[in-house]
Amino acid sequence: EADIYQTPRYLVIGTGKKITLECSQTMGHDKMYWYQQDPGMELHLIHYSYGVNSTEKGDLSSESTVSRIRTEHFPLTLESARPSHTSQYLCASSEGRLALDEQFFGPGTRLTVL
Amino acid sequence: AQSVTQLGSHVSVSEGALVLLRCNYSSSVPPYLFWYVQYPNQGLQLLLKYTSAATLVKGINGFEAEFKKSETSFHLTKPSAHMSDAAEYFCAVSDSGTSGSARQLTFGSGTQLTVLP
Numbered sequence: 001e002a003d004i005y006q007t008p009r010y011l012v013i014g015t016g017k018k019i020t021l022e023c024s025q026t027m028g029h030d031k032m033y034w035y036q037q038d039p040g041m042e043l044h045l046i047h048y049s050y051g052v053n054s055t056e057k058g059d060l061s062s063e064s065t066v067s068r069i070r071t072e073h074f075p076l077t078l079e080s081a082r083p084s085h086t087s088q089y090l091c092a093s094s095e096g097r098l099a100l101d102e103q104f105f106g107p108g109t110r111l112t113v114l
Numbered sequence: 115a116q117s118v119t120q121l122g123s124h125v126s127v128s129e130g131a132l133v134l135l136r137c138n139y140s141s142s143v144p145p146y147l148f149w150y151v152q153y154p155n156q157g158l159q160l161l162l163k164y165t166s167a168a169t170l171v172k173g174i175n176g177f178e179a180e181f182k183k184s185e186t187s188f189h190l191t192k193p194s195a196h197m198s199d200a201a202e203y204f205c206a207v208s209d210s211g212t213s214g215s216a217r218q219l220t221f222g223s224g225t226q227l228t229v230l231p
Contacts, residue, residue: 004157006157009155040123040223040224041223041224042118042204042220042221042222042223042224043158043204043219043221045218045219048218058218059218090157090158092157092158100146100163100165100208102148102160102163103158103160103219104160105150105157105158105159106157107155107156107157108155108156108157
């Protein structure tokens with residue numbers, strides 16, 4: 001069973017608020033990812049990390065930022081939330097850098113910005 | 115560049131019937147292919163993956179998929195559907211030819227499977 005956690009699971013906030021979505025994994029994985037998922041759509045990679053102090057932007061442009069100060073922790077921050085940020089955010093991790101490595105997913109955070 | 119197309123955003127089958135979820139991919143190099151399942155209010159869970167060994171891949175919960183290079187397909191099947199199979203299924207491709215940097219998964223748009231009693 002994968003041990004990757006996301007908090008909060010659901011968040012409803014007003015426009016302009018700063019928010020941080022938390023993601024932690026206890027598997028010691030070097031690689032971590034953030035995906036954005038809208039209903040009926042594919043997952044889009046917005047950020048990823050090779051390891052501590054390494055972060056990269058994904059295929060989908062996002063106004064969010066991430067940090068990787070500890071191996072197990074990969075938080076995502078929105079400085080000023082807008083209704084267009086309403087979506088589900090999924091965090092994932094994988095053990096290695098190989099293309100065939102399985103990604104383990106957290107349960108997701110469903111964000112609604114009013 | 116790589117891409118995935120899942121034909122049919124919604125599929126309904128009767129309990130006990132064959133499940134067939136279609137996935138076609140595009141990749142300029144030999145791909146690695148994955149099927150993930152997402153149950154309501156949960157993250158994605160790996161069902162199976164193709165990594166260029168056997169073309170017929172068996173996964174969890176009785177699912178299997180066959181890699182057909184000539185058809186660029188990786189369709190997911192299960193002989194007999196259970197009510198518990200109702201979920202969303204995602205096909206994904208990873209580029210085996212990229213070296214050095216992080217490998218990315220490209221996902222299809224998903225297929226919602228409904229199992230009717």
